[in-house]
Amino acid sequence: MSRALRGKAAIVGIGATGFSAYSGRSERRLAVEAVLAALQDAGLGPDDIDGIVNSDFDDTNQVDVVNALGLRGIRSFATIPHGGGSPCGAVAHAAMMVASGVCECVVGYRSLNERSGHRYGSADAVPAFPWVYGLHAPYGLIVPGEWTALHVRRRMIEFGDTREQWATVPVTFRANANRNPCAMLHGKTLTREDYLAAPILAEPLCRYDYCLETDGAVAWLVTSAERARSLAATPAYIHTAVQATGFPVWYQSNWYRESLTTGAEVVAAAGRLWKESGLSPRDIDVAQIYDHFAPLVLTSLEDYGFCGKGEAASFVGDGRIGLGGDLPLNTAGGLLSEGYIHGWNLVQEGVRQIRGTSTSQVKDVQFSLVTSCWGAPTSALILSR
Amino acid sequence: MTQPLPNLPRPLPRIDREHAEWWAALRRHELLVQECPRCKALTFPPEPACPRCRSLERGWRRSSGRGRVLSWVVVHRPSHPWFADKVPYAVVLVQMEEGFRVIGHIDVPIEKLRDGLPVEAGFEDVNDEVALIRFRGA
Numbered sequence: 325m326s327r328a329l330r331g332k333a334a335i336v337g338i339g340a341t342g343f344s345a346y347s348g349r350s351e352r353r354l355a356v357e358a359v360l361a362a363l364q365d366a367g368l369g370p371d372d373i374d375g376i377v378n379s380d381f382d383d384t385n386q387v388d389v390v391n392a393l394g395l396r397g398i399r400s401f402a403t404i405p406h407g408g409g410s411p412c413g414a415v416a417h418a419a420m421m422v423a424s425g426v427c428e429c430v431v432g433y434r435s436l437n438e439r440s441g442h443r444y445g446s447a448d449a450v451p452a453f454p455w456v457y458g459l460h461a462p463y464g465l466i467v468p469g470e471w472t473a474l475h476v477r478r479r480m481i482e483f484g485d486t487r488e489q490w491a492t493v494p495v496t497f498r499a500n501a502n503r504n505p506c507a508m509l510h511g512k513t514l515t516r517e518d519y520l521a522a523p524i525l526a527e528p529l530c531r532y533d534y535c536l537e538t539d540g541a542v543a544w545l546v547t548s549a550e551r552a553r554s555l556a557a558t559p560a561y562i563h564t565a566v567q568a569t570g571f572p573v574w575y576q577s578n579w580y581r582e583s584l585t586t587g588a589e590v591v592a593a594a595g596r597l598w599k600e601s602g603l604s605p606r607d608i609d610v611a612q613i614y615d616h617f618a619p620l621v622l623t624s625l626e627d628y629g630f631c632g633k634g635e636a637a638s639f640v641g642d643g644r645i646g647l648g649g650d651l652p653l654n655t656a657g658g659l660l661s662e663g664y665i666h667g668w669n670l671v672q673e674g675v676r677q678i679r680g681t682s683t684s685q686v687k688d689v690q691f692s693l694v695t696s697c698w699g700a701p702t703s704a705l706i707l708s709r
Numbered sequence: 710m711t712q713p714l715p716n717l718p719r720p721l722p723r724i725d726r727e728h729a730e731w732w733a734a735l736r737r738h739e740l741l742v743q744e745c746p747r748c749k750a751l752t753f754p755p756e757p758a759c760p761r762c763r764s765l766e767r768g769w770r771r772s773s774g775r776g777r778v779l780s781w782v783v784v785h786r787p788s789h790p791w792f793a794d795k796v797p798y799a800v801v802l803v804q805m806e807e808g809f810r811v812i813g814h815i816d817v818p819i820e821k822l823r824d825g826l827p828v829e830a831g832f833e834d835v836n837d838e839v840a841l842i843r844f845r846g847a
Contacts, residue, residue, distance in 0.1 A: 395767060404834070431822075445788060446804070448842065451718075452720075452721050452722060452723035453720055453722055453723060454723040454725065455725070456754050457722075457810060458721075458722025458723060458724065458728065459722070459728075459754060459811070460800075460812040461720045461722070462719070462720050462721055462722055462791065462835070462841055463800045463812050463813065463814055463841065464720075464784055464787075464791075464795070464798055465800055465812065466720065466788045466789045466791045467788040470782055470784055470788065470800075473782035474780045474781070474782050474802050475780075477780045477781060477782065478779070478780050478799055481780070481824045523786070524783075524785050524786070525784075525785055525786040526782050526783070526784050526785070526786070527782060527783035527785060527797075528783075571760075578777075579780065579802050579812075580741075580753060580754060580809075580810055584779075584780060584802075585827075624729075647801070
């Protein structure tokens with residue numbers, strides 16, 4: 325997104341299903357429920373929608389959403405690739421569709437029965453492992469946590485990071501989830517002692533370092549800034565939205581490139597984000613940092629420039645990332661504790677912070693940052709009032 | 710968290726054209742790295758063009774097999790049934806002398822693993838097409 329698009333579009337509706345371990349209904353149904361909820365939130369109807377976007381890895385074909393809701397006026401559609409790297413990129417594409425004048429109102433959705441249906445990394449997913457997966461899966465590195473552990477070990481070697489330090493991330497996010505009735509882990513507390521006593525799965529990672537697996541869906545609506553001002557909800561203006569691949573990049577198995585502790589794709593996205601927004605990390609009031617794995621939040625904070633390389637483990641201490649701190653993070657609980665809608669629920673919370681409706685609301689939010697996945701072609705989004 | 714894992718065969722690579730020669734060499738107990746015949750850049754994992762000079766001509770260079778441990782993971786809870794009776798097991802990332810990196814198993818006790826540990830590649834035959842890398846202390 326170039327500077328010329330700044331503030332031309334806004335997120336005007338957000339909708340979601342409940343987040344659970346068993347939805348009891350189809351992913352198609354979840355997607356449609358979320359879209360209807362977003363329409364109701366915005367005070368718009370299906371006939372207002374003329375563009376549609378979603379993420380890859382989504383088994384709900386756009387055709388199913390069109391047919392279920394009778395969307396008769398779709399004139400542009402796109403699916404944004406790279407899984408958890410895609411959510412902010414989907415917003416960027418919707419903004420481009422609107423700012424170009426091709427569309428007036430674009431719906432985006434992400435739906436998955438990730439817990440009760442097919443689970444990412446489950447052993448029955450592939451009989452033989454293609455692409456670069458074939459170079460590590462035969463050794464027993466099958467799931468993303470086992471790949472991520474290699475990166476986290478390097479943080480421990482290079483920076484001296486400890487589990488005691490990065491425990492702050494899951495413990496803080498859980499406290500946020502405890503205030504959010506929609507969070508899967510709303511009713512379950514997590515103390516530092518709980519964290520340190522948890523069994524190790526792929527050393528050095530324990531279960532609380534892993535994101536959740538969730539059944540649910542999230543949808544949003546993007547329209548022009550002009551139209552947004554006439555709608556019910558406070559518009560969350562798309563100040564800046566960027567995508568970047570960096571080079572080289574794979575999917576969470578980025579140990580062939582020079583550094584295991586710096587994300588080429590995130591550094592590239594961050595460079596564009598700050599340049600095109602005219603902002604710096606100090607201008608961000610609240611951030612939703614993609615938290616597929618707790619220690620990767622540290623690497624992301626460094627790569628986005630919130631602190632120097634190797635400094636994040638101490639940066640997150642002293643309450644800085646909690647509610648009331650300098651940089652409150654993942655205020656709905658994040659992917660670790662609210663739910664894992666592949667990063668789309670982080671966008672939803674970024675909008676709530678602009679509206680003033682978060683259950684862990686930060687005061688006087690002017691700029692709300694949302695990021696997508698570290699370790700795959702990625703994207704980032706700054707929303708503004 | 711724990712649930713019964715289905716009975717599945719050992720995970721194997723699905724070998725594509727870019728990786729065919731690399732796997733064939735491993736089965737001969739040779740470790741290769743892709744080398745650009747034009748600019749001599751080493752590329753791993755292999756690519757259909759040289760990311761430095763963009764040549765479509767591709768070639769290979771034999772590695773000394775010597776390297777140093779750069780990182781490792783110790784898996785305690787198996788995510789694949791074939792590894793259920795093998796936990797805890799270590800998997801290492803090794804920086805080879807030539808500068809490229811590979812994943813392998815290692816015949817060094819878990820408690821002896823450390824950054825920079827010198828290792829040498831050995832090979833474990835799995836079937837007629839596949840051998841895996843098994844490092845030992847050097």
